[in-house]
Amino acid sequence: MKLFLYFITLFLVAQSHGQTCKEGEVLCEGTKDECILKEYICDGLWLDCSNGWDESDCPCPPGEIKCPNSTMCIPASWICDTDWDCPGGEDEIDCTDCPGFLCADGLCLNARYRCDGELDCSNGEDERDCPPCTGNRLPELCSTQLPSLKKIKMLLL
Ligand SMILES: [Ca+2]
Ligand SMILES: [Ca+2]
Ligand SMILES: [Ca+2]
Numbered sequence: 001m002k003l004f005l006y007f008i009t010l011f012l013v014a015q016s017h018g019q020t021c022k023e024g025e026v027l028c029e030g031t032k033d034e035c036i037l038k039e040y041i042c043d044g045l046w047l048d049c050s051n052g053w054d055e056s057d058c059p060c061p062p063g064e065i066k067c068p069n070s071t072m073c074i075p076a077s078w079i080c081d082t083d084w085d086c087p088g089g090e091d092e093i094d095c096t097d098c099p100g101f102l103c104a105d106g107l108c109l110n111a112r113y114r115c116d117g118e119l120d121c122s123n124g125e126d127e128r129d130c131p132p133c134t135g136n137r138l139p140e141l142c143s144t145q146l147p148s149l150k151k152i153k154m155l156l157l
Helices: 001-017 149-156
Strands: 025-027 035-037 065-066 073-075
Touching: none
Parallel strands: none
Antiparallel strands: 025 035, 065 073
């Protein structure tokens, strides 16, 4: 009798661990038992898998390129347009023709980020040699030590 119970237990354990998906479904890699329809892979909608696996390794749509170190795609026309679009601003690095302000590390900034009170170049060159704080900005806001709101926004995207 004991042996019989042992085999029953084994059988149940094997069943619960051997979770397979229904036909036409795939298991979300990295999860134990999340199954999604195959069509949901790379359909551009995130979080069909709770860990985002279904959209983690997809090619970009035509005309778009993938940001380095990221799964984000941006239109090719956004490269070197002086606005940060990739999470780390990689789309603005090594742009030979920079119409805005060129950081020492090769990052090209839109001219409006020069002397705006936020450090945008990695070494803050964009906030050096700025005219004294004028206009209606509070002196505190002229500090070059403020965290960059743009960067915080990027991280939240
Ligand atoms: Ca999806
Ligand atoms: Ca850009
Ligand atoms: Ca700045």
